[in-house]
Amino acid sequence: MGRRREDGAGHRPNGTPSPQPRRRPTIQDLARAAATSPSTASRALSGNGYVAADVRARVLEAAERIGYVPDINARTLRNRRSRAVGVLISDLRNPFYANLAAVIEQQLRSAGYHVIVVNNDGEQHAEVEGARTFLAVRVSAAIITPVSDRAVHMLMDDGVPVVQADRMVDGLTTDGVLVDNVQGARRITDHLIGLGHTRIALLIDETGWTTGAGRLAGYRAALRDAGLPMDPDLVVPTRFQPDTAREAVTALLDRRPDVTALFAANNRLAEGAFQALQEGGHRMPDDISLVAFDDVPWMSMVSPGITTVDQHTDDLGRACAQLVVDRIAGGAAGHMTVRYIEPSIVLRGSTAPPRTSPATPVHPDPGPAAAAPSA
Amino acid sequence: MGRRREDGAGHRPNGTPSPQPRRRPTIQDLARAAATSPSTASRALSGNGYVAADVRARVLEAAERIGYVPDINARTLRNRRSRAVGVLISDLRNPFYANLAAVIEQQLRSAGYHVIVVNNDGEQHAEVEGARTFLAVRVSAAIITPVSDRAVHMLMDDGVPVVQADRMVDGLTTDGVLVDNVQGARRITDHLIGLGHTRIALLIDETGWTTGAGRLAGYRAALRDAGLPMDPDLVVPTRFQPDTAREAVTALLDRRPDVTALFAANNRLAEGAFQALQEGGHRMPDDISLVAFDDVPWMSMVSPGITTVDQHTDDLGRACAQLVVDRIAGGAAGHMTVRYIEPSIVLRGSTAPPRTSPATPVHPDPGPAAAAPSA
DNA sequence: CTGTTAGCGCCTTCAC
DNA sequence: GTGAAGGCGCTAACAG
Numbered sequence: 013m014g015r016r017r018e019d020g021a022g023h024r025p026n027g028t029p030s031p032q033p034r035r036r037p038t039i040q041d042l043a044r045a046a047a048t049s050p051s052t053a054s055r056a057l058s059g060n061g062y063v064a065a066d067v068r069a070r071v072l073e074a075a076e077r078i079g080y081v082p083d084i085n086a087r088t089l090r091n092r093r094s095r096a097v098g099v100l101i102s103d104l105r106n107p108f109y110a111n112l113a114a115v116i117e118q119q120l121r122s123a124g125y126h127v128i129v130v131n132n133d134g135e136q137h138a139e140v141e142g143a144r145t146f147l148a149v150r151v152s153a154a155i156i157t158p159v160s161d162r163a164v165h166m167l168m169d170d171g172v173p174v175v176q177a178d179r180m181v182d183g184l185t186t187d188g189v190l191v192d193n194v195q196g197a198r199r200i201t202d203h204l205i206g207l208g209h210t211r212i213a214l215l216i217d218e219t220g221w222t223t224g225a226g227r228l229a230g231y232r233a234a235l236r237d238a239g240l241p242m243d244p245d246l247v248v249p250t251r252f253q254p255d256t257a258r259e260a261v262t263a264l265l266d267r268r269p270d271v272t273a274l275f276a277a278n279n280r281l282a283e284g285a286f287q288a289l290q291e292g293g294h295r296m297p298d299d300i301s302l303v304a305f306d307d308v309p310w311m312s313m314v315s316p317g318i319t320t321v322d323q324h325t326d327d328l329g330r331a332c333a334q335l336v337v338d339r340i341a342g343g344a345a346g347h348m349t350v351r352y353i354e355p356s357i358v359l360r361g362s363t364a365p366p367r368t369s370p371a372t373p374v375h376p377d378p379g380p381a382a383a384a385p386s387a
Numbered sequence: 388m389g390r391r392r393e394d395g396a397g398h399r400p401n402g403t404p405s406p407q408p409r410r411r412p413t414i415q416d417l418a419r420a421a422a423t424s425p426s427t428a429s430r431a432l433s434g435n436g437y438v439a440a441d442v443r444a445r446v447l448e449a450a451e452r453i454g455y456v457p458d459i460n461a462r463t464l465r466n467r468r469s470r471a472v473g474v475l476i477s478d479l480r481n482p483f484y485a486n487l488a489a490v491i492e493q494q495l496r497s498a499g500y501h502v503i504v505v506n507n508d509g510e511q512h513a514e515v516e517g518a519r520t521f522l523a524v525r526v527s528a529a530i531i532t533p534v535s536d537r538a539v540h541m542l543m544d545d546g547v548p549v550v551q552a553d554r555m556v557d558g559l560t561t562d563g564v565l566v567d568n569v570q571g572a573r574r575i576t577d578h579l580i581g582l583g584h585t586r587i588a589l590l591i592d593e594t595g596w597t598t599g600a601g602r603l604a605g606y607r608a609a610l611r612d613a614g615l616p617m618d619p620d621l622v623v624p625t626r627f628q629p630d631t632a633r634e635a636v637t638a639l640l641d642r643r644p645d646v647t648a649l650f651a652a653n654n655r656l657a658e659g660a661f662q663a664l665q666e667g668g669h670r671m672p673d674d675i676s677l678v679a680f681d682d683v684p685w686m687s688m689v690s691p692g693i694t695t696v697d698q699h700t701d702d703l704g705r706a707c708a709q710l711v712v713d714r715i716a717g718g719a720a721g722h723m724t725v726r727y728i729e730p731s732i733v734l735r736g737s738t739a740p741p742r743t744s745p746a747t748p749v750h751p752d753p754g755p756a757a758a759a760p761s762a
Numbered sequence: 763c764t765g766t767t768a769g770c771g772c773c774t775t776c777a778c
Numbered sequence: 779g780t781g782a783a784g785g786c787g788c789t790a791a792c793a794g
Contacts, residue, residue: 036522036545038787049765054789061790062763081545084523085460085469086787089770094460096503096524104489107482114479117506121513126520128471129504131492138496145501147411148459149471169454170411286688310685313661413771424781429773436774437779461771464786 037080046074057082088150097125097336098146098154100163102134107308108279108325109157112177115329116155123337125152132159134252139163146172153336158182173339177332179222180350187339188350189331193226193305194233196321196355200303201234201275203319203357208365209273209301213246213264215257215285216277227277227305246271250281257284262292265300272366273301279308282318297364307358316361323355412455421449432457463525472500472711473521473529475538477509482683483654483700484532487552490704491530498712500527507534509627514538521547528711533557548714552707554597555725562714563725564706568598568680571696571730572605575678576650578694578732580613583740584648584676588621588639590632590660591652602652602680621646625656632659637667640675647741648676654683657693672739682733691736698730 037045043053048067055061056071063071074080088094097120101109117127128149130142136159143163146154153173158164161181167174168185176188204212214231218224228247235242245268250260257276261284265271274289276282282304294300296316304311304320311318331351412420418428423442430436431446438446449455463469472495476484492502503524505517511534518538521529528548533539536556542549543560551563579587589606593599603622610617620643625635632651636659640646649664651657657679669675671691679686679695686693706726 039789040787050787051766051789052764055764058789064763067764079544081519081522083464083525083787085463085525086770087789088460089458089464089772089786090788090790092770104479104485104492105482107480107485110479110482110485113504114506117479117504118508121505121516126524127504129488129492129502130496131489133493141496144456145459147456149501150458150460170456283684283688290690309658310688313658313685314689315665414773415771425771426773426782427780430780433773439779442779458771461786462773464770464788465772465774467786 036083037078039080039082041078042071042075042080045078046071092150093152094150095125096128096149096151098128098130098142098149098151098156100130100132100139100142100146100154100156100158102132102157102159104129104131106280108306108323111325112157112329112332115326116333119330119333120336123333125337132157132163134159136160136162140166143167152340155332155336173336175332175335175339178328181221185348187335187348189328189335189353190222190350191323191328191353191355193223193355194230196305196323196357197227197230197275197277198234199230199355199357200305200319200321201231202238203359204273204275204301204303204363205234205238205240207273207301207363210240210366211243211246211268211271212273212275213248213268213271214275214277215248215250215261215264215281217250217252217257217281224277231275250284252280254280254284254287257281258288258291259284261285261288265292265294271300273303273363276302276304279304279306279311282306282311282320286314286318296362298367301363301366303363312360319360319363320358321355322358324353328353411458412453414455414457416453417446417450417455420453421446467525468527469525470500471503471524471526473503473505473517473524473526473531475505475507475514475517475521475529475531475533477507477532477534479504479506481655483681483698486700487532487704487707490701491708494705494708495711498708500712507532507538509534511535511537515541518542527715530707530711548711550707550710550714553703556596560723562710562723564703564710564728565597565725566698566703566728566730568601568730569605569608571680571698571732572602572650572652573609574605574730574732575680575694575696576606576609577613578734579648579650579676579678579738580609580615582648582676582738585615585741586618586621586643586646587648587650588623588643588646589650589652590623590625590636590639590656592625592627592632592656599652606650625659627655629655629659629662632656633663633666634659636660636663640667640669646675648678648738651677651679654679654681654686657681657686657695661689661693671737673742676738676741678738687735694735694738695733696730697733699728703728 039050039053043050046053052063053071056063056068099113099116101113104110104113120127132139132142139159140162143166147170154167155175155177156163157178158176158181164174164182174186176186180188216224216228219228232242248260248264250257274285276285285302289296296302302318304318307320307322311320414425414428418425421428427438428446431438431443474488474491476488479485495502507514507517514534515537518541522545529542530550530552531538532553533551533556539549539557549561551561555563591599591603594603607617623635623639625632649660651660660677664671671677677693679693682695682697686695
């Protein structure tokens with residue numbers, strides 16, 4: 013068990029084997045091993061330019077033999093373009109984003125790109141920092157679920173193609189893939205209306221992005237088209253955190269016991285809403301119906317299952333990857349494209365006709381049970 | 388609305404504004420803008436070496452003004468080390484891995500690293516490809532939930548420090564962070580035994596990794612220590628997919644209606660088990676108790692909630708990031724460290740004493756209800 | 763078809 | 779305290 017040679021083979025304890033790490037074979041070494049020149053070796057590997065068949069074979073064999081791995085940094089420096097794509101995502105802990113990231117990574121990997129992932133945690137600061145990183149590594153494109161337009165613009169200004177995913181903060185100047193939020197929200201609200209619900213509350217955390225704005229618009233459109241009154245008191249603002257949502261729902265049902273259906277605008281809010289209903293002893297769907305935007309695994313595990321809008325996250329991710337690949341290949345050619353994913357409704361057990369008669373007077377009486385303050 | 392100048396400011400349509408993208412300012416440009424030399428500018432930015440205070444200020448100001456972003460590729464090429472860390476994870480769609488990735492990314496980002504994420508989807512091929520990518524970009528370390536030892540060894544052989552996460556395929560030569568699977572499995576099995584269960588089935592998909600092996604060992608140890616018989620028929624092998632697990636559980640309960648408790652070795656298997664129990668009309672915890680290894684969100688949403696082993700994924704991820712940072716800082720110094728995360732038990736509603744008397748005859752009668760075929 | 767040359771942007775000696 | 783010079787590894791001209 014003597015000392016290992018510095019350039020020896022075999023597994024050394026965790027990396028950094030010696031004061032100075034073993035020099036990795038360069039294309040020079042490869043050329044030497046294949047008895048040719050670096051440029052020929054380069055051509056043989058990349059497929060650009062002419063190389064005699066036997067020489068190419070020799071180079072490939074030698075590369076395999078000496079374990080040559082091209083240095084992407086050198087290549088990027090030289091070519092001024094990389095095979096890296098930056099992915100700036102809000103929160104990997106949220107299954108929606110995790111899925112999105114997974115699909116994007118998978119697609120881009122199979123297209124020969126690798127992915128640099130930055131979580132922005134919903135914070136502009138982190139987002140901008142992420143964009144800087146992307147610029148610094150010369151990514152050839154970026155996919156962003158934007159928090160603000162800062163990052164998007166930073167990248168565009170330096171000529172980096174951007175795809176905005178799930179929402180757009182700047183609809184004019186980049187490609188994007190969006191879910192048809194208006195349609196999804198409208199259809200799931202229609203579903204409730206069709207069951208006979210007339211007092212449907214919307215639990216929503218933001219209306220400043222295309223997502224929240226669209227969902228609110230769809231909800232309103234459905235009510236309007238059905239000739240139902242639009243009661244502002246039933247649009248319940250909340251923070252993004254499930255806990256806050258839970259409290260908001262509890263307060264709502266306290267204040268407005270006449271509500272027969274609840275629409276949570278995303279999966280996190282649905283979590284809070286579901287908990288609030290369970291804790292409050294409101295039975296779904298008997299006492300109240302619950303629907304959500306964005307289908308995530310727990311919604312099909314609970315009883316009753318949650319009726320929800322499936323955003324087809326896989327399609328969303330695939331479309332993002334595709335746009336990125338096209339844009340890289342096509343350069344600036346062509347106008348910006350914004351793709352819409354058509355969501356679908358998944359019916360589960362959390363929705364049913366309201367217990368009381370669906371026929372409601374035009375000026376509904378809140379019911380004798382609660383003395384709702386008129387605030 | 389004339390043509391835009393090639394080097395003009397303002398937002399251009401999605402990147403690649405012109406045939407030849409605008410040249411980004413280099414350190415030369417920065418030096419010029421700050422009326423100094425590139426080397427001084429470099430020193431001013433990096434903090435290495437002497438720079439007069441006023442000159443440094445000038446450089447920083449100029450950098451801000453002209454929007455200078457150092458080229459990481461050039462820097463890495465020159466330094467032969469990057470601020471990139473490779474993260475090779477099994478499946479971002481699984482909340483366990485998603486969480487792990489999220490924590491790791493967050494920690495490393497705040498330590499000044501960026502993260503290249505590769506999903507291996509449980510396949511060796513993808514894993515090896517990922518390792519090649521990491522080598523190619525000269526990551527300064529990698530965190531891997533390993534599928535095989537190939538990737539681990541490839542990286543080590545080239546001097547890249549590796550941290551194995553969640554499981555180890557090579558326990559001797561790299562750092563690692565593991566969950567104490569034996570202890571976790573033992574304790575949750577103990578919990579069942581304490582409730583009076585004697586016929587406890589284990590649903591498990593692999594025993595070749597440290598995870599499965601440890602969980603099996605813990606389960607066995609608990610039975611042994613309690614003096615309970617170890618019935619091989621109750622160790623139910625399955626594939627990883629929830630569907631397969633579901634079928635396996637259905638088959639098990641068909642074959643062995645005397646089973647009063649089920650232990651699913653991970654969150655995916657628990658999903659299948661939970662579904663199988665619901666579909667089969669087995670009520671938890673009255674008819675059967677269910678426990679799982681790995682706490683994920685749906686387990687606290689369903690009713691009854693699932694009693695489970697919390698792996699403290701956040702601690703796991705933080706420890707990985709910490710080891711990586713230490714290893715990069717410390718070079719090869721010091722021996723390999725393997726940290727263990729001590730899991731804890733989360734009691735929920737899915738466990739209760741078995742319905743029939745806990746006192747069981749030594750040669751248990753399967754019960755008259757089912758005519759279980761003796762296959 | 764092949765080899766030589768030059769330079770991508772940066773950092774770090776080294777001389778001043 | 780500062781600047782000039784060279785080279786990290788690669789590939790796209792260009793000349794043979």
